Amino acid sequence: xxxxxxxxxxxxxxxxxxxxxxxxxxxxxxxxxxxxxxxxxxxxxxxxxxxxxxxxxxxxxxxxxxxxxxxxxxxxxxxxxxxxxxxxxxxxxxxxxxxxxxxxxxxxxxxxxxxxxxxxxxxxxxxxxxxxxxxxxxxxxxxxxxxxxxxxxxxxxxxxxxxxxxxxxxxxxxxxxxxxxxxxxxxxxxxxxxxxxxxxxxxxxxxxxxxxxxxxxxxxxxxxxxxxxxxxxxxxxxxxxxx
Amino acid sequence: xxxxxxxxxxxxxxxxxxxxxxxxxxxxxxxxxxxxxxxxxxxxxxxxxxxxxxxxxxxxxxxxxxxxxxxxxxxxxxxxxxxxxxxxxxxxxxxxxxxxxxxxxxxxxxxxxxxxxxxxxxxxxxxxxxxxxxxxxxxxxxxxxxxxxxxxxxxxxxxxxxxxxxxxxxxxxxxxxxxxxxxxxxxxxxxxxxxxxxxxxxxxxxxxxxxxxxxxxxxxxxxxxxxxxxxxxxxxxxxxxxxxxxxxxxxxxxxxxxxxxxxxxxxxxxxxxxxxxxxxxxxxxxxxxxxxxxxxxxxxxxxxxxxxxxxxxxxxxxxxxxxxxxxxxxxxxxxxxxxxxxxxxxxxxxxxxxxxxxxxxxxxxx
Ligand SMILES: Nc1ncnc2c1ncn2[C@@H]1O[C@H](COP(=O)(O)OP(=O)(O)OP(=O)(O)O)[C@@H](O)[C@H]1O
Ligand SMILES: [Mg+2]
Numbered sequence: 001x002x003x004x005x006x007x008x009x010x011x012x013x014x015x016x017x018x019x020x021x022x023x024x025x026x027x028x029x030x031x032x033x034x035x036x037x038x039x040x041x042x043x044x045x046x047x048x049x050x051x052x053x054x055x056x057x058x059x060x061x062x063x064x065x066x067x068x069x070x071x072x073x074x075x076x077x078x079x080x081x082x083x084x085x086x087x088x089x090x091x092x093x094x095x096x097x098x099x100x101x102x103x104x105x106x107x108x109x110x111x112x113x114x115x116x117x118x119x120x121x122x123x124x125x126x127x128x129x130x131x132x133x134x135x136x137x138x139x140x141x142x143x144x145x146x147x148x149x150x151x152x153x154x155x156x157x158x159x160x161x162x163x164x165x166x167x168x169x170x171x172x173x174x175x176x177x178x179x180x181x182x183x184x185x186x187x188x189x190x191x192x193x194x195x196x197x198x199x200x201x202x203x204x205x206x207x208x209x210x211x212x213x214x215x216x217x218x219x220x221x222x223x224x225x226x227x228x229x230x231x232x233x234x235x236x237x238x239x240x241x242x243x
Numbered sequence: 244x245x246x247x248x249x250x251x252x253x254x255x256x257x258x259x260x261x262x263x264x265x266x267x268x269x270x271x272x273x274x275x276x277x278x279x280x281x282x283x284x285x286x287x288x289x290x291x292x293x294x295x296x297x298x299x300x301x302x303x304x305x306x307x308x309x310x311x312x313x314x315x316x317x318x319x320x321x322x323x324x325x326x327x328x329x330x331x332x333x334x335x336x337x338x339x340x341x342x343x344x345x346x347x348x349x350x351x352x353x354x355x356x357x358x359x360x361x362x363x364x365x366x367x368x369x370x371x372x373x374x375x376x377x378x379x380x381x382x383x384x385x386x387x388x389x390x391x392x393x394x395x396x397x398x399x400x401x402x403x404x405x406x407x408x409x410x411x412x413x414x415x416x417x418x419x420x421x422x423x424x425x426x427x428x429x430x431x432x433x434x435x436x437x438x439x440x441x442x443x444x445x446x447x448x449x450x451x452x453x454x455x456x457x458x459x460x461x462x463x464x465x466x467x468x469x470x471x472x473x474x475x476x477x478x479x480x481x482x483x484x485x486x487x488x489x490x491x492x493x494x495x496x497x498x499x500x501x502x503x504x505x506x507x508x509x510x511x512x513x514x515x516x517x518x519x520x521x522x523x524x525x526x527x528x529x530x531x532x533x534x535x536x537x538x539x540x541x542x543x544x545x546x547x548x549x550x551x552x553x554x555x556x557x558x559x560x561x562x563x564x565x566x567x568x569x570x571x572x573x574x575x576x577x578x579x580x581x582x583x584x585x586x587x588x589x590x591x592x593x594x595x596x597x598x599x600x601x602x603x604x605x606x607x608x609x
Contacts, residue, residue, distance in 0.1 A: 057521060057603050078525065085523020096518045096606070100251030105244070112244045113524045158522075 003066075004165060004198055005031040005054065010063030010073070012049050012221075023049035024060065025221035031200065033165075036192040038209045039202045041218035047202045048170055050218070054200065055088045055168045056080040068165055085114055089159030091169035095151040097143040103154040104139040107161055114162035126161050132194065133157050133187055149180030153187065160191060167191075169201040173208070181205060249536045256508065260540065263504040267544020267582050268551055270497035274578040275552040275570050277489045281482055283569035284347060289474035291349075293467050294413040296362040297335070297439035298448050300470065301325060304461040306437070308474050316434035321459070325438055328458070330451055332443045333360035336435040338425035342399055342418065348385065348565065350399065351416035352425020352435075361441045362414055369393050370408030376424035379404035382412035388564045400428055415439075417565065440464075494585040497544075501537055501589035509533060509597040516597050517605025526598035533594035534587060541586035545579045 012024035023046045031037060039047050052058045053065055056072045059080070065072040072083060084090075097106045107126065111117040130136045133153040143151050152172060159167055169188065173181035185208045191197045201208065209215050217225035253260040289308075292300070300308075303317035319336050326334045338352035351358075355372045359365070365372070365380070370393035373380055379397060381389075386409045391397060397404045404420065426432045442451055448466045455464040465473065509516065516529055556568045 052603050055521070057606075058601070081520065081523055081525050083523075084521065085525075088523070090521050092606070096514070096521075098248070098515055098518060100255050101247065105247055109244060109248070110522055113519070113522050113528070117244075 002033065003030050004033040004035075004068065005029070006064070006066040007054070008064040008066070010050075010053060010060045010065060012046070012053055012058075013061045022221050024053065027063070027221070027223055029216065029223060029226070031166075031198065033198055034192070034196045035198055035214060036189070036212045037200045037214045037216060038212045039200060039216045039218060040204065040209060041224075045218045046221040047218055049221075051168045051170045051200070051202060054166070055090055056083045086162075087165040089162065089164035089167045091152070091156055091159050091167065091172045093171040093174040095143070095148070095155045095175070097151055097155055097158070099143050102140055102142050103135065103146065103157075106143075106154060107139070107158050110158045111161055116162055122161070122163070125163060126157075128195075129157050129160050129191075132190055147180070148176050149183055152176060152180070152184050156184070156187060156191070160195075160197065165198065167197055167199045169199065171202050171204065173203065173205055182207070185211065245532055245535055248532065249539055252508070252512075252536065253539075256511075259504055259508060263500060263540045264543045264547055266500035266504075267497055267541050267586060268546075268548035270493045270585065271545050271548025271578045271582050272552045272555070273493040274490050274581065275548070275574060276555060276568065278486060278574050278578075279552070279556065279568040279570045280566070281486060282571060282574070283567040285474045286471065286569055287567040288349065289471040291413055292415050292474075293470045295415040295439055295467070296441075297467050298442045298445050299440040299451060299455070300463075300465045300467055301438040301440055301455065301459075302436075302463040302465065304463075306463060308465060308470065316431050316436055317462075319433055319435050322435070322438050324459075325440060325455070328451075328454065330443050330447060330454075331440055333357065333441040335361040335439045335441075336422060337415075337437050337439060338422060338429060338431070338434075339416075339436040340400060340425060340429060344399070348418060349416040350418040350420065350425070352422040352428075353419050354422050358419075358439075361439045365408075365410040365414060368409045368411060370406070373407045373419070373421055376421045376427070377404060378407035378420070380408045380410055380419040381406055382410055382414075382417045384412045384564050385417040402428060490581065494581050497582055497585040498589035501540065501586040502593065503589075504540070505533060505537060505590045505593035506596075508536075509593050512597075513600060513605050513608040516600060517602050517608065520600075520602035521606060529598035530594040533597055534590055537586045537590035537594075538583060541583040544586075545582050548578070548582070549575065 007027055007029040010024055010027040011022070014021045014023060027050060039050065041047055053060045054067075056075065060073050063073060067083075067087060070083070072080060075083060097103070098109065101109065108117065111122065111126070116122040130139070133156060135150065135153045135157060138146060138150055138154065146154065156172070172188070173184055176184060185205070188199055188201060189211060192199050201212070203209065214226070214228045216223055303315045306315040322334045322336050325331055335357040336354060340350040340352070342348045342350050368383055379399070381391060381397075386392065391406050393406055393408060395406045397406055399418065422435070426434065442448060448468065452464040452466055456462065519529060552570060556570060559566055559568055
């Protein structure tokens with residue numbers, strides 16, 4: 001199978017005052033289209049930093065990040081912005097819907113920015129996504145009028161409607177109770193299966209880890225474990241990572 | 244879509260939005276009213292001067308068509324020379340004074356006989372012409388504004404007068420007194436400020452203008468029929484500077500208020516801007532969003548400012564009968580453009596700052 005994402009020797013160093021914080025210390029990774037990958041690891045190990053680098057939100061200090069064959073690591077701000085617009089859908093722990101807009105307007109805004117708001121084919125996809133996420137009846141509400149789980153489903157819709165090459169979700173269930181976490185995770189799974197959407201999810205949730213194709217474990221800015229394994233094994237390692 | 248974002252932002256911060264709009268409205272109203280006052284005074288003075296009924300206003304070298312601002316004078320004997328010119332029917336010497344006590348009022352020192360000959364005479368509403376240097380004639384608007392009638396006392400330029408008569412407004416000045424008394428008061432006995440000239444043939448006014456200006460080199464002969472437009476289009480250096488200053492102050496305040504308003508609002512919305520950027524919205528998109536929001540604020544301010552200005556203009560006559568404010572279409576457009584432009588200038592830095600934030604940091608902003 002072809003490679004969607006290839007990360008080679010990525011280092012990300014933040015400078016705080018005179019201190020250099022090495023968030024990523026040489027990450028190597030490749031992801032195939034249609035994969036659903038969980039990234040796990042203790043707090044501060046560099047999971048969010050990796051997501052930001054993969055999503056072209058920030059440039060790595062060194063290394064290459066090839067997505068669909070282009071090196072995001074060398075792009076300037078304008079090119080990275082266009083890249084995010086065209087190829088990446090983010091889902092955040094804090095939902096991050098625009099509070100003044102209705103759910104529908106939030107989703108619509110993503111399509112506007114993407115430029116697909118007049119595409120009838122994309123309209124169809126939106127309908128599909130709203131059905132899959134079961135939020136069709138919630139679209140006229142503003143974020144404060146939605147539960148956390150519902151907000152997150154709207155946020156997922158916002159990320160998915162533009163059909164990105166890559167969905168990056170950084171602890172999407174971090175602010176949800178177990179029931180809503182379950183729902184949201186199932187929906188990611190559905191999106192991945194039914195729409196062949198490539199998804200990378202950062203999570204502390206061992207249940208999720210047991211349900212994805214592949215779990216990556218990080219420690220101190222490095223990937224220390226990576227593999228497709230039998231579900232039992234995944235669950236076991238997830239339990240360890242999530243403790 | 245952008246409009247939806249903008250409108251919902253306004254709705255979320257009604258006080259900020261309201262104050263910004265009121266500030267822009269104040270800017271617009273300030274410009275319109277100050278300019279309206281100047282244009283109104285000029286036009287009204289021009290109309291009133293033209294209303295004297297003379298054909299030509301004859302002035303000494305260096306004089307301005309703005310009579311109130313003149314100190315240039317000429318000997319009263321020039322009038323005899325004018326009267327001797329072929330085609331001149333009557334000549335009236337005038338001493339102009341500018342009374343700033345409780346308003347801006349032009350005072351004429353006149354000889355009743357020659358003034359009547361040139362102007363066709365006053366229409367008295369009450370009383371009669373002054374008959375001594377201590378008497379004065381006022382027009383009806385002045386009478387109404389000051390609550391004066393025949394027999395009342397009046398202090399003008401440090402002199403006491405008794406009102407002898409009230410006349411219809413529209414004949415040059417608001418107050419008329421004896422020529423010699425006016426000369427005395429201005430410290431220029433034997434000198435006058437201008438002559439009003441009546442011609443045998445009113446249509447020969449331009450030929451006469453040429454004749455007089457040739458014969459009296461450096462003197463001015465101004466056709467009265469052109470006076471209103473001349474005055475409306477004459478820029479007085481001092482007044483121009485004053486207007487420019489007021490407009491500059493108004494525009495600066497407008498720009499600063501919008502700056503502050505947009506600056507605080509983008510700080511509040513740092514996270515939202517981070518969200519937009521994470522979705523792939525370009526820096527240009529963010530800048531455009533902030534500037535569009537500014538334009539809407541300013542346009543609302545312009546509308547409110549216009550409404551307020553017209554309301555004030557409508558209310559002024561009942562409080563200040565002698566004051567005329569004129570809001571011209573030209574200045575409405577100018578004030579509107581200035582308000583929007585000042586808003587945009589104020590919003591440039593906040594918008595660039597908003598767009599320039601690092602998306603990761605903006606998203607982490609609490
Ligand atoms: N903007 C920043 N400036 C300085 N240091 C940072 C910055 N962002 C992250 N770091 C540091 O980099 C390291 C990795 O942070 P990162 O947010 O990637 O961890 P994480 O795995 O996502 O943690 P968590 O599970 O708590 O979200 C940490 O030591 C963190 O303090
Ligand atoms: Mg994190």
